[in-house]
Amino acid sequence: MQQKENTGRFSDLGIARNILEILTKRGFEIPTPIQHQIIPGALEGKDVIGIAQTGTGKTLAFGIPMIQRIAHKKGQGLILAPTRELALQIEESLQQIAGPLGLRTAVVIGGVSQHRQVSALRNNPHIVIATPGRLVDLMDQGIYKLKFVNVITLDEGDRMLDMGFLPPIKRILSEIPPGRQTMLFSATMPKTISSLASQFMKLPIRIEIAPQGTSSENTEQEIFIVRKNDKMRLLDAILQQYKHDTTLIFSRTKHGAKRIANDIRNMGHTTTEIHSNRSQSQRKIALDGFAKRKFRIMVATDIAARGIDVKDIKLVINFDLPDNSEDYVHRIGRTGRAGRYGKAISFVTPSEQADIKKIERLIRKSLPILSLPVLPPERERSMQPDRERSPKQNPYNKQNYGRNFRNKPYKNNEYTSNTERNSTNNYSNQNSKYQYNERKQKNRYAGQNKIRHYTERQTETNHHLNDEQKKYSDNNQNFKKHFTRRNNRKNKNQSSQYRQNGERYRGK
Known part of the structure; x- marks a missing residue:
């Protein structure tokens, strides 16, 4: 489908009244060509392939149908973008419409800590904007699941494939429930994009605002x-x-x-x-x-x-x-x-x-x-x-670069003479040198005190060990004496018993 003259308004595209009021307040009245051609089919739940350059209004072209579907039906929307910056800008654009409707959004991108992103996902957002790599990481951790996603958009699909995101994209698309709506936007249509669309999209309508590879006439x-x-x-x-x-x-x-x-x-x-x-x-x-x-x-x-x-x-x-x-x-x-x-x-x-x-x-x-x-x-x-x-x-910092920050220097203005500045610099340098020597001496004393303290503790430990060994040795000797006496007594009793038994035997 080639580009058509756009003479309509947003009110002619089948958009809900509450969303139209928000668009009017935001100053959106006349849709761009890609918005004029994509929004009606996307509102019907059809899969869409849009070929258009950047700056043509693609975000609202897929954002308005996604927001209307999520606002009137249960489910969750997912948008995949190649870079962090694009994901943040998509979230900023969608918030203009989703925010007044009470819809929550979450951005999941790499390069930053995932703690805030995890808390945002646990808050059950209505729309998630993510880069494929970080999203797969959170899926592997069991933090994010795709079972509630019923509409997904791939923005700048050709760039995501160029960056090597084809395996995670295939995994994400394969784990989303089959009844979803899929929208794919790209500036070009290479073979990898065509094969991806044929594998994961159902009879998509193809809307080409400008022929592939064409640049702006302006x-x-x-x-x-x-x-x-x-x-x-x-x-x-x-x-x-x-x-x-x-x-x-x-x-x-x-x-x-x-x-x-x-x-x-x-x-x-x-x-x-x-x-x-x-x-x-x-x-x-x-x-x-x-x-x-x-x-x-x-x-x-x-x-x-x-x-x-x-x-x-x-x-x-x-x-x-x-x-x-x-x-x-x-x-x-x-x-x-x-x-x-x-x-x-x-x-x-x-x-x-x-x-x-x-x-x-x-x-x-x-x-x-x-x-x-x-x-x-x-x-x-x-x-x-x-x-x-x-x-x-910075002229102010240039004069004082490398100084001690505690010594506030004079500003280089017309009321400060060169002699005064030089004397201040000399005093500051001398003061810094004195402080350095004083710190060095304190560190030396601190090191000596640490060595002395360690030696004393080691000596006390050795004395304690010697006492324990001596105590153990004394106890061991006492135990040996007791055991020897006991054995002697036992042997003596046994000998006496044998003697008595022998006399008794001889008497018989």
């Missing part, structure tokens, strides 16, 4: 043929040209993402990074800062970028080409969303021109090659560690 795509050593200089020139635009930069590896982010900070731009080496709290801080424009530029890898749903990203830069052509479509899908215009620029080395041909065949479009601009001179790389906020970057 995204202008360009490429530069550049040597690998000149990539950073080209990036410097482009960031200066688009210095006011929100920019997302893709790297092939996590180590490359760290290096690129550090070099961009050295250029003077506000930058954050997101990749698999970042903890869950660091990822959340990075995403929130990027969404709130605290950071103008984000550097990401393909896996970590799943779930980046930031509005109005103006520019996407492929610093490295992706490993497969489908990831190119996912990358540039972060811009040109919701009717806005965006731009995607790719850096291509001379040896990667064959990869560009594969991408062009997939998107059914030839990419224009631009001539290189005047490249700025190469900047000196910063020697400070790769982190978003270093103490040396």
Whole structure:
């Protein structure tokens, strides 16, 4: 089923009245094309396969039918997502509708402690949003069971299979009761997705909002043929040209993402990074800062970028080409969303021109090659560690970096003279040295006292053992004397008895 003109409203799709009121309050009145085509069939309980790019409104397309079914019937909904970030964003979107209806949600993801997730699951949530790996772990522990699930959604199925989640997905689908409703969403439709659908779905309706691999018409795509050593200089020139635009930069590896982010900070731009080496709290801080424009530029890898749903990203830069052509479509899908215009620029080395041909065949479009601009001179790389906020970057901390935190220094302002600051620094250093020597001497005395105390205790223990041994020896000697006397007495009595018996025998 190909894309149709969307002239309807949510009220024309068969949605319940209480959910329509919530949608109206939230400002949702006109559905997107994928919502307009999927919601009616999904409300009837049919299995659905939706092929659409990110930013097309897929979350509400499967979320509204799931919420309506759970609210009016008993059961539980399950949503599988490839990454933690996407799972959290799905939960945030669904809470806008499920929350006012009194439906509880639980997020089950890896990378964080499972204690809160276990307590949330024991609270019997109506909808569970999970990554396959952590969900299978909790199933193995007997904490979560699938017997109440009657509707399941697989979001970004192609990415989950690329990440190696096919075995846990098959196990999850095989353990859910057979009367379930299954919805599958993917940007592409490889053979593995088709075989999975034929194995676990019942006569699904297939809705294709855009042909496989097509990119947004609102995204202008360009490429530069550049040597690998000149990539950073080209990036410097482009960031200066688009210095006011929100920019997302893709790297092939996590180590490359760290290096690129550090070099961009050295250029003077506000930058954050997101990749698999970042903890869950660091990822959340990075995403929130990027969404709130605290950071103008984000550097990401393909896996970590799943779930980046930031509005109005103006520019996407492929610093490295992706490993497969489908990831190119996912990358540039972060811009040109919701009717806005965006731009995607790719850096291509001379040896990667064959990869560009594969991408062009997939998107059914030839990419224009631009001539290189005047490249700025190469900047000196910063020697400070790769982190978003270093103490040396703060002028106040820079002066006092490495000092004892108990000695509050003077601020570097116009009312403090250099002489006063120098004298303060000398006094602070002398005081710190005195404190260090005093601590060292105390530690030496403490060590000597410990040795002395140990020696005294050992001596007391030895005395006690000697007393016990002596006591045992005395008791043993007394026992021997008693036993000897007793045996002598016994032998004497026996001899006397034998003597009497002999006399008696002779008398007879």
